[in-house]
Amino acid sequence: MGKQRVAVVGIGQTKHQATRGDVSMAGLVREAALRALADAQMTWADIDAAVVGKAPDFFEGVMMPELFLADALGCTGKPLFRVHTAGSVGGSTAIVAAQLVQAGIHERVLTVAFEKQSESEAMWALSLPIPFTPPLHAGAGGYFAPHVRSYIRRAKAPDHIGILVALKDRQNGLKNPYAHLHEHDISFDSIKDSLMLWDPIRYAETCPSSDGACALVLGSERVADAAAADGRKPAWIQGTAMRSEPTLSAERDTVLPLGGALCAADVYRQAGITNPRKDVDCVEMYVPFSWFEPMWLENLGFAEPGEGWKLTEAGVTALDGDLPVNMSGGVLCTNPIGASGMLRFAEAAMQVRGTAGDHQVDGARRAVGHAYGGGSQFFAMWVVGADKP
Amino acid sequence: MFVDQVDLSEARAPTSVRRKLKPVLLWSAVTDTTQGAGAGEILSAPLIIEYPFKRTTGPVIGAFLTGLRERVLIGSRAEDGRVIVPPAEFDPVSGNDLTELVEVGPAGVVTTWAWVSAPHAKHPLDRPFAWAQIRPDGADTSMLGAVDAGAMENMQTGMRVTPVWADEREGHICDIARWIPESDGGNA
Numbered sequence: 023m024g025k026q027r028v029a030v031v032g033i034g035q036t037k038h039q040a041t042r043g044d045v046s047m048a049g050l051v052r053e054a055a056l057r058a059l060a061d062a063q064m065t066w067a068d069i070d071a072a073v074v075g076k077a078p079d080f081f082e083g084v085m086m087p088e089l090f091l092a093d094a095l096g097c098t099g100k101p102l103f104r105v106h107t108a109g110s111v112g113g114s115t116a117i118v119a120a121q122l123v124q125a126g127i128h129e130r131v132l133t134v135a136f137e138k139q140s141e142s143e144a145m146w147a148l149s150l151p152i153p154f155t156p157p158l159h160a161g162a163g164g165y166f167a168p169h170v171r172s173y174i175r176r177a178k179a180p181d182h183i184g185i186l187v188a189l190k191d192r193q194n195g196l197k198n199p200y201a202h203l204h205e206h207d208i209s210f211d212s213i214k215d216s217l218m219l220w221d222p223i224r225y226a227e228t229c230p231s232s233d234g235a236c237a238l239v240l241g242s243e244r245v246a247d248a249a250a251a252d253g254r255k256p257a258w259i260q261g262t263a264m265r266s267e268p269t270l271s272a273e274r275d276t277v278l279p280l281g282g283a284l285c286a287a288d289v290y291r292q293a294g295i296t297n298p299r300k301d302v303d304c305v306e307m308y309v310p311f312s313w314f315e316p317m318w319l320e321n322l323g324f325a326e327p328g329e330g331w332k333l334t335e336a337g338v339t340a341l342d343g344d345l346p347v348n349m350s351g352g353v354l355c356t357n358p359i360g361a362s363g364m365l366r367f368a369e370a371a372m373q374v375r376g377t378a379g380d381h382q383v384d385g386a387r388r389a390v391g392h393a394y395g396g397g398s399q400f401f402a403m404w405v406v407g408a409d410k411p
Numbered sequence: 412m413f414v415d416q417v418d419l420s421e422a423r424a425p426t427s428v429r430r431k432l433k434p435v436l437l438w439s440a441v442t443d444t445t446q447g448a449g450a451g452e453i454l455s456a457p458l459i460i461e462y463p464f465k466r467t468t469g470p471v472i473g474a475f476l477t478g479l480r481e482r483v484l485i486g487s488r489a490e491d492g493r494v495i496v497p498p499a500e501f502d503p504v505s506g507n508d509l510t511e512l513v514e515v516g517p518a519g520v521v522t523t524w525a526w527v528s529a530p531h532a533k534h535p536l537d538r539p540f541a542w543a544q545i546r547p548d549g550a551d552t553s554m555l556g557a558v559d560a561g562a563m564e565n566m567q568t569g570m571r572v573t574p575v576w577a578d579e580r581e582g583h584i585c586d587i588a589r590w591i592p593e594s595d596g597g598n599a
Contacts, residue, residue, distance in 0.1 A: 046469030048500055066506045083464040093499060096506025141465050 027410060028123040029246035029256035030371040032062025032239030038202040038356045041140035042233035047087065048094035051136050054235035054361075055095055058132065062239040062249070066096025069239070070128035075105040075115025075135040076360030077395070082141045095134060107266070109308065109395030111135060112236060112363025113402030117262040119240050120404070129242040136235035137358035144231060144359060163228055163311060165397060167220035169276045170313040174222065176277060179316065179331040181222070185213045186334055187312035188227045188354060194341055195351025197380035202232040202356040227312035227354075234358030236365045243410075257371035257406040260388070261292030269397040276398050282321040285401040290323070293388070293405035298323045302405075304346040304383045306369040307392040308362065310353045315339065319347070322392060322403075341381065349373065349381040363393025367404055374408045471500040474512055479586035482576050484516040486550050493551040516547030518573040518593060523553075526563040536589060541566045545590060559589040 034057025036042070042050055051074075059065060072095050074088040084090075088104040095102070103122075105115040112135035119133035137144075145161040173179065192208045195201040208226070216226035241249065246256035265285035267274060274280075286298070295301040307318045316330030324345060325333055333339055339347035348354070350369040353362050370391035372378040378386075388407040394400060468476055471487055475497045478485040487498030488511040495503075496516075502509055524543035530536055535557045543566075544553035556574070560566050571593040580586035 041467075043467050044469075046467055046472060046500065049469045052501070093501040093503050093506060096501075098503055098506065138467070141467065143463060 025124045026126050027243040027246070027258065028120045028240055029243070029249075029258045030238050030368075030375070030406065031241040031246055031249045031254070031256050032058040032060075032064065033237075033368050033372055033375075033377070034058030034061055035200050035236045035361075035365065035368065036234045037200055038232045038234035038358055040202065040231065040233070042138065043140075047082065047084070047136070047138050047141070048091055050138055050233060051091055051134050051235045051237075052094045054136070054237040055132060055134050058134075058237035058239050061254075062130075062241070063252075063254070064130065064239060069096065069100070069130050069132045071101035071103070071122060071131050072097045073103045073105060073115055073119040073122070073131060073133040075107075075111040075118075075133070075364065076137055077106070077108055077111055077144075079106075080142070081144050081359065082138055095132065101128075107264070107395055107400045107402065109310075109359055110264075110363050110393040110400040110402045111395060112361050112365060113308075113367055113391065113393030113404070114264050114363070114400070116238055116240075116364050116367045117264060117402055117404060119238070120259050120262055123240050123242050129245055131240045132237065133240065133364070134235060134237040135361040135364040137360040137362075138233045139231040139358060140233050161220075163220040163223050166311055166314075167223050169398065170222055170311065170317070173277045173313060173317050177316070177320075177328040177331055180335070182210075182214075183316060183331045183334055184222065184224070184227050184312040185210055187309065187315040187339075188213050188224075190334075190340055191309065191312070191315075191348050191352045191354040192226075194349055194381055195355030197341075198350045198355070199379070200234075200356070201351045202230050202234070203351070203354075223311050223313070229310040229353045229357040230355070232356050232358040234356060234361050234365075236358075236361040236368050238364065238368060238371070255375045255377075255408065257374045258408070258410050259404055260294075260407045260409075260411040261289040261405040262403070263289035263292070264400075264402045266396075266400045269399050277317060278321050278327060279398050279401070281399060282318070282394065282401045283323070285403050286322040289390075289403045289405055293407070293411070295388075295405065298390075299325070299345065301388065302345070302390050303386040303388050304349060304370075304373050305390045305392065306348055306350060306352065306366040306373075307390070308353055308366055308394045309348060310357060310362075312354065315347060318392065318394075322390070341383070346383050349378060349383060351381075363395070363402060366393050367391035367406075370404070371406045374406050376408075469500060471498050471509065471512070474498070476582040476584075478514075479584065480580045480582040482517070482580070482586075483514055484547050484574075486513045486515045486547070486552075487511060488513050494549060495552050496547055496550040496554055513549065515549040516574070518571060519545045519547035519550070519553075521558065521566070521568055521570050521572055522546050523568060524558065524566050526566060528563070535585070539563070540589070543572070543590070545572055556587060556590045559591050565592060 213226040265281040267281040319330035370389035373386040486496035541558040546553040572590040
């Protein structure tokens with residue numbers, strides 16, 4: 023028996039903000055899950071299994087939170103599975119959920135990813151001091167800044183590219199009612215003048231810390247066909263891939279990680295994509311710091327090495343461009359870390375379902391969702407389309 | 412010589428002091444490695460990991476904690492009619508929202524217990540006591556508590572106990588300082 027078809031038939035997310043003081047961790051997860059169920063026109067009873075993802079447990083200080091979230095996800099007595107792959111976890115969680123349907127094990131799987139960053143300090147949680155090793159970085163930005171600097175040098179990219187990405191994503195975020203940041207007064211100059219946090223990454227080129235959750239309902243071909251017959255378009259999953267590589271191996275290229283390139287090649291092969299630049303209508307990729315847009319454009323094969331920034335500069339990646347990138351406003355507008363990858367995957371699915379509202383790309387039929395995590399070492403991607411694979 | 416031994420003693424410094432310092436500044440090499448480590452010399456460096464965790468408790472667990480501050484025990488009524496204490500936010504069977512809050516106890520019945528003959532520093536009492544599951548009156552589930560019964564001979568499954576509230580309460584489970592046998596003096 024070959025792989026079964028699987029589609030996204032329900033999507034839900036919370037309103038993301040710095041502190042969701044009105045809900046518990048369980049209440050936050052549930053809010054996204056209930057919206058996904060409503061979108062799929064299902065109840066808890068319809069769900070066969072749940073797959074939960076989040077970034078490191080010490081971000082909130084609750085070990086294995088999936089155990090106490092079973093009630094909140096209507097999962098008592100049902101299979102409940104936890105995934106953890108650092109920042110890419112939202113993507114890999116959705117992929118694991120999809121595999122449960124592809125393998126013919128379940129027909130309707132709920133998958134949820136979340137982070138409640140207000141309950142701790144992810145910035146310092148990502149700055150673990152190591153005895154007898156000089157403290158080299160403060161937060162993820164400190165870790166990634168040298169990668170960005172290296173990219174700028176290798177690609178001979180002009181300084182303002184990062185600012186252009188930040189401006190585009192923050193303006194896209196204004197069209198997304200769920201986005202954490204809605205900065206109406208943002209401008210090229212306000213970004214340029216913002217504090218330099220980790221040279222060359224400015225404050226306004228940096229993602230926020232958010233509370234939020236995202237949920238998807240994945241259905242078998244039978245379930246998705248029924249939804250389509252009812253006028254609710256499924257997003258068919260045309261390919262999924264995950265790759266990882268060690269953080270500190272000496273030969274590793276952190277600007278163009280091999281794991282990311284292999285992940286992209288695998289998912290394109292599954293989806294029958296031979297020229298991603300032409301065959302893909304829009305991309306939602308994991309860009310927590312502005313410069314990662316041109317870097318990932320190259321890593322994912324949308325541009326040759328050293329050429330990614332030219333797409334950004336030419337406006338190709340704008341919402342009305344030839345290859346829109348981060349239509350939702352991306353991680354730069356919303357970053358509940360564990361959910362951030364799934365939000366990318368969800369946005370890709372919303373685009374091909376035609377349900378992305380004001381940030382909809384006209385006629386989007388095939389979209390890529392991408393997430394990365396750790397020290398640019400965990401990668402997860404999927405290709406979703408309006409058409410069955 | 413690299414020795415994977417870390418000194419956690421500073422982790423017991425007053426919280427107020429530690430919070431003033433950025434975690435990354437808390438780390439500092441305290442060992443002079445330029446001399447070379449001789450036989451038997453153990454290198455050490457403090458490794459202090461602390462994050463200021465907070466909890467948003469939500470409408471149901473939050474009500475329970477607020478109740479403790481007011482010397483009231485709160486449970487929630489499940490769809491099958493059972494009263495769950497501490498309250499569950501969602502029905503453990505159907506997963507639906509549980510919104511009916513019910514005041515219970517505060518006195519209750521010991522359903523099972525274990526005697527602690529030699530309490531350690533982190534236990535709630537500095538004298539022998541019983542960890543007990545206590546089902547407050549009107550509740551269908553039991554919750555953990557420390558019963559200050561004096562001697563193991565005074566403990567019995569089915570005995571009635573009542574909470575002794577802390578003088579200063581802050582909406583925390585430790586607002587119940589201890590439980591005492593009801594025969595020892597009712598609502599202390």
